[in-house]
Amino acid sequence: MLKPTRNKEVIHYHIMLFPVILFLVIFSIYPTLGSIMAFKSFDPTKGIWGSPWAGLENFRSLFEIPDFKRITVNTITISVVKIILNVSCALAFALLLNETRVRWFKRSVQTVVYLPFFLSWVIMAGIFKDFFSVEGLINGLIGQLSDNEPILFFTSKSWFMIIIYLTDVWKGFGFNAIVFLAALTSINPSLYEAAEVDGASRWRKLTHITLPSIRPTIILILILSLQGILSGGFDQIFNLYNPLVYSVSDIYDTYIYRMGFQNNQYEFATAVGLFRSAVAFIFIFLSQWLAEKYGDYKVF
Amino acid sequence: MKRTLKAGVSTSLLVALMLSAACSNSNNQGNEESPKNSTANNAAATATAAPAEKPDPYSKMPELVEFTTGNTVSTEVNMPAGESFENNDVQKWFEENLNVKPKLAWTTSDQNFAFEQKVNLLIAANTIPDVLTINVEPNGLNILSKLVKAGMVEDLTQVYSDYASPYLKESMKLGGDDVFDPVTFDGKLYAIPSLSDIETAIPVVWTRKDWLDQAGLQEPQTLDDVETALKAFKAMGKSGQLPTQQNIYNSDTASFDFVFGAYNSYPGQWIKGEDGSIVYGSIQPQVKDALARLAKWYSEGLVAKDFMMNDSNKAVEAVAKGSAGIFDGSWWAPWYPLPDSVKNDHNAVWQDTVLNGEDGIAHARGYGKIRSFVVIKKGFKHPEAIMKVLNVAQDANAKKLDWYNKLTFEAGGKYTDAKMGLLPVSISAKDPHEISNRYKDIMAVLNGEKDVSTAEPETQAQVKTIQTYQAAADPFADMALWSGANNFYVGAAGLAKNPVQQTLPAFIGTTDLMQKKKTALDDLEKQTFLEIITGKKTVDDFDSFVTKWKSMGGDEITAEVNTIASK
Numbered sequence: 044m045l046k047p048t049r050n051k052e053v054i055h056y057h058i059m060l061f062p063v064i065l066f067l068v069i070f071s072i073y074p075t076l077g078s079i080m081a082f083k084s085f086d087p088t089k090g091i092w093g094s095p096w097a098g099l100e101n102f103r104s105l106f107e108i109p110d111f112k113r114i115t116v117n118t119i120t121i122s123v124v125k126i127i128l129n130v131s132c133a134l135a136f137a138l139l140l141n142e143t144r145v146r147w148f149k150r151s152v153q154t155v156v157y158l159p160f161f162l163s164w165v166i167m168a169g170i171f172k173d174f175f176s177v178e179g180l181i182n183g184l185i186g187q188l189s190d191n192e193p194i195l196f197f198t199s200k201s202w203f204m205i206i207i208y209l210t211d212v213w214k215g216f217g218f219n220a221i222v223f224l225a226a227l228t229s230i231n232p233s234l235y236e237a238a239e240v241d242g243a244s245r246w247r248k249l250t251h252i253t254l255p256s257i258r259p260t261i262i263l264i265l266i267l268s269l270q271g272i273l274s275g276g277f278d279q280i281f282n283l284y285n286p287l288v289y290s291v292s293d294i295y296d297t298y299i300y301r302m303g304f305q306n307n308q309y310e311f312a313t314a315v316g317l318f319r320s321a322v323a324f325i326f327i328f329l330s331q332w333l334a335e336k337y338g339d340y341k342v343f
Numbered sequence: 344m345k346r347t348l349k350a351g352v353s354t355s356l357l358v359a360l361m362l363s364a365a366c367s368n369s370n371n372q373g374n375e376e377s378p379k380n381s382t383a384n385n386a387a388a389t390a391t392a393a394p395a396e397k398p399d400p401y402s403k404m405p406e407l408v409e410f411t412t413g414n415t416v417s418t419e420v421n422m423p424a425g426e427s428f429e430n431n432d433v434q435k436w437f438e439e440n441l442n443v444k445p446k447l448a449w450t451t452s453d454q455n456f457a458f459e460q461k462v463n464l465l466i467a468a469n470t471i472p473d474v475l476t477i478n479v480e481p482n483g484l485n486i487l488s489k490l491v492k493a494g495m496v497e498d499l500t501q502v503y504s505d506y507a508s509p510y511l512k513e514s515m516k517l518g519g520d521d522v523f524d525p526v527t528f529d530g531k532l533y534a535i536p537s538l539s540d541i542e543t544a545i546p547v548v549w550t551r552k553d554w555l556d557q558a559g560l561q562e563p564q565t566l567d568d569v570e571t572a573l574k575a576f577k578a579m580g581k582s583g584q585l586p587t588q589q590n591i592y593n594s595d596t597a598s599f600d601f602v603f604g605a606y607n608s609y610p611g612q613w614i615k616g617e618d619g620s621i622v623y624g625s626i627q628p629q630v631k632d633a634l635a636r637l638a639k640w641y642s643e644g645l646v647a648k649d650f651m652m653n654d655s656n657k658a659v660e661a662v663a664k665g666s667a668g669i670f671d672g673s674w675w676a677p678w679y680p681l682p683d684s685v686k687n688d689h690n691a692v693w694q695d696t697v698l699n700g701e702d703g704i705a706h707a708r709g710y711g712k713i714r715s716f717v718v719i720k721k722g723f724k725h726p727e728a729i730m731k732v733l734n735v736a737q738d739a740n741a742k743k744l745d746w747y748n749k750l751t752f753e754a755g756g757k758y759t760d761a762k763m764g765l766l767p768v769s770i771s772a773k774d775p776h777e778i779s780n781r782y783k784d785i786m787a788v789l790n791g792e793k794d795v796s797t798a799e800p801e802t803q804a805q806v807k808t809i810q811t812y813q814a815a816a817d818p819f820a821d822m823a824l825w826s827g828a829n830n831f832y833v834g835a836a837g838l839a840k841n842p843v844q845q846t847l848p849a850f851i852g853t854t855d856l857m858q859k860k861k862t863a864l865d866d867l868e869k870q871t872f873l874e875i876i877t878g879k880k881t882v883d884d885f886d887s888f889v890t891k892w893k894s895m896g897g898d899e900i901t902a903e904v905n906t907i908a909s910k
Contacts, residue, residue: 087469088493109895110863177649197652198877285589285651286869287877293866305456306862307463 081314101314110298118294118319121207121280122272128212130265133219138249140220141227153224156217164214168282171210172197203288211279219264226260227253262337269330273323295319398505398727400734404442408728410473411446412768413461415453419762432750432757433765441735443728445767448472454654462486471495473723474768478715479539480593484525485853487716491528496718500532502726507535508734514538514741514772518712525851526716534716535733537771541845542674542778545707546600547695547837549676551668554579563669564699564841566605566636572669573645582666585640587650588658591872593708595673596680597658599637604707605700606633610872612708613850613904621849621905625868626892631885632701637876651873663687674778674838677829682822689819695837709847712775717768733770740771742804752804752827754811760823781805782835805831854903860896867892 077091084097105111136156143149159167174180175196182193196202234252243251277296284292295315303312414428422431429447438444449472451457459482465471466489477483490496515522518538526534548563550572555562558575569585577583588597592610603610608629616622624630640646650658661667663683672680674695684691697705717733719726739747751758751765758765774780784802787793795803812818812828819825853861871888874880 085467086493087467087489088495090469104859108863110866172652176652177647193648195649198649198873285873286866287651287873287879289866289870301862301866304460304464306858307467308858309467311859 075320078313078317078320080310081317083310085310097310101310102318104311105314105318110293113290114293114295114298117291118273118275121204121275121292121294124208125211125276126265126268126272128208129215129219130261130268132212133216134223134261136216137220137223137227138253141224141253142245153217153221157221158217159214160218162214164278164282167210167214168279171206171283175206197283197285198287200288200291203284204291207276207280207283207292210283211276214279222264223257223260226257230256263334266330266334266337269333270323270327272326273319400506400508400511400731401441402731403440404725404728404731407438407442407444408725409444409446410723410729410767411448412472412474412476413449413451413458413465414447415458416450417453417762422761422763423757428763428765431765433747434767436746437732437735437767441728441731443732443767445474456481459483459486466490466493466495469493469495471720473720474717474729475720476715476717476768479525479711479713479851482853483715484851485858487526487534487718488528488852490718491533495721496533497721497723497726498531498533499535499719499726499730500530502730503532503535506727506730506734508737510741510743511734511737511770511772514737517772517774522712525711525713534718535730535770536713536716537769538773539710539712539714539775540773540777541709541775541847542838542843544595544710545674545697545838545843545845546595546598546604546671547674547676547697547834548601549670549672549681549693549695549837552692552694553690554581554668562694562696564696566602566698566701569669569698570640570645576668581668582661583645584647584661584667585645586658586661586667586670587646588653588655589651590655591637591876594655596655596671596676597653598655598671599633600708601671601698602637603630603633604705605698606630606636607700607702607704607706607846608633609708609846609848610868612846612848614846615849621901621908623892623897623901626889626897631882634872634875634885635882638878638882641876642878646876651877665691674834675830677826677834681829682826685819685825686822693833695834696840697838697843699841705841705843707843707845709845711848711851717770729768732767736766736769737772739766740769741773741799742801748804752808754808754815754821754824754827759827760821778835779838782831782839785809785831850904850908854900854907856896856900856903860900864892864895864897864900867895 080091080094081101082096082098083091083094084100085091086094089095140149140152143152176182177193177195181196185191185193194202196206230253234256235248238248238252273295275294275296277294277300280292280294281297281300284297299312299315299319302308302315427447428434429445434445449461451461459478462471462475462477463486466486471490477486487496515536515538518536522536522538523532526532526536548569550562552562554576555572558572558579560572560575561568563569563572573583573585586597587599588594591599592603593600593612606629608627609624610630612624613621614624616627637646641648647653659667659670659680662670662680665684665688672695676693676695681693684693697707700706717729719729723729735744738744742748742752748756750756751761753759781801784793784798785805788795788798788802788806789809795806798806808824809828809832812824815821815824867888871880871884875882875884
């Protein structure tokens, strides 16, 4: 889709890209070199580079720990469900909003649903904890409307996961919806005009024009989310979980945090992190390949 | 995780707030004039600093010595406007009299082990500040061995023998001959320890006497009495729930420590087993009985359904609001959380005691011999300057310094309610049973059995505070005075009601295997305990937990601990 262009024509893009590249180098690429720690037995006075080698020792213990399978399954499940929910909710919302005629309404709704995206999970977690607590708003309503016992949202495994998914969608769908809305505006209006001439209904227009037109965007967003499949959302889970729901909510990142920063097993935590990155790397290639195949999109 | 906060508060309370006194002739002046010549020869032998002066524990440094340090800051800090840890009258005294000045390199929150995490990261980055004070709990000794192994901290053997004041050296002996063992490596002293006041670890049950009187009940003596009291409070329209936080043991406020104690069980601690070897407290059969009791409480609604979501601040909100009339706390609860309760309800009368256990004996957990320690970064030019500060700190903490008492302990003092340690670096060496002994001493003076002028400075200071409080027109006008007076008068009284048998940890610290495997074990334990309490698992699942714990590396760790301890 993208054709190679002559350098002179695109130089300003490159300049605009520079800060981002710099950011990546400082915060992503340079620290990646430290991953070598995973193969070392870390000695702080000798630093990462000077520490003695430990071979694959750290990886061996990684596969030995009983939690390893659990966190892998949790991470992938949580990510996949989040991706599907986020994309479908955002898409449905964008389509609905796109049908709205009143401009100011459309604009303001768009802004409002977009806002939570900018709130930190540290704050959100505090709010949700109060919201869903035994004496919180939700349980208060349940108590008012029925004789049911209050629901322990944060200690029941199923309820906890529902809360994780719901709050994640609530926080993120506004952002994805904007991408879809942008894609929607780029659809050639003459297509709709032609359909109207042919007497197509609104539903027909949706299924035959709108959806096919933004199909590449949908697939692209789905595929690109695949790259984040091993992250699962550290800030959200870390700020909300407790030992009772570890079995369903503990993911790579929370585990790495507990091992690395609370137990100071930097080498081991790095090994987990490196392993996670290696698998994520495979997913990136997979997503690129899929993007090329189904999304008509090529990055490299 | 709240444990460090409160431990910190308790130490800093002891350190920063309980100081005062009518002692006009402080020891240090005498010492300033009589340098210890006997140790002078050794001074030149110190590898790092070869001061020209004769070692004098209290003399002024010839030129200004600045050192960097790190600190925790609590949200309760209440300093006069414009003043800070680096800039206040206490610091000025040290600058003028010792020529030593601290510089705060960083601060962390006092919650969730933020300080320990910061220190660990700084070790990993090899950028520790010049001076650090590290708590032994949860893994301070492990941090120390890391620092020593990495060669990051100074050998203080010579500095201590040359510059520690006679009073400090004398006081250290209160901890026993082996008090320096945990901080000594290959015969070299790498840290100056603070002794534990082991009674501070005792979980006491605080109850509202006014409500109990109304209900016609006596102060609870057993777990059954606690149940009765909770039910009676509920019948009176108060909360029938025990304020509880997510850390169910080894926390000083709103945990289940008193329940575990009543069953003579010590989860999370390495203790001496029946056969004399060291065993892990969490897998002992007594814990099962305690969990059974807690599961019963949970199902009966005596504990909040979502207690595992609360930190201790959240848990004790009910105490402040005047709905909860019973909670697990420490003897120093008059500093936290009681002031809020009393401020809101002047009629609230609190009392505390240690429950008699199921076998009729009041059991309680304890601390190890040392509570925290001070290390100095390798290459720091004037470790003797820090030692001098510590000498003064020891005097200050024993309430021997008039100027310091006036500023930080006495009623109306500038920093009496600052809720922050102001000494540039602090240390405290007191009798491990300081609290109950002090209490007896104070009561002896108050009852007229002992003449105040013959009492130690600390007793004099405490007595003066209590008398000032008792003479005050409005006892609630100055809450720092209220706390200061009631701390011993009411709080420590609870430690003396029933004779307490403390079980002290037989091993503290983290081993190599623990580093590798304990996270998984701790996760398993937390989950299992919470699941048993909340009824998701039966009490009998405790047995399968024990089996699993052992097979998941628990047995190996236990063997390792025993090997290390027997050395």
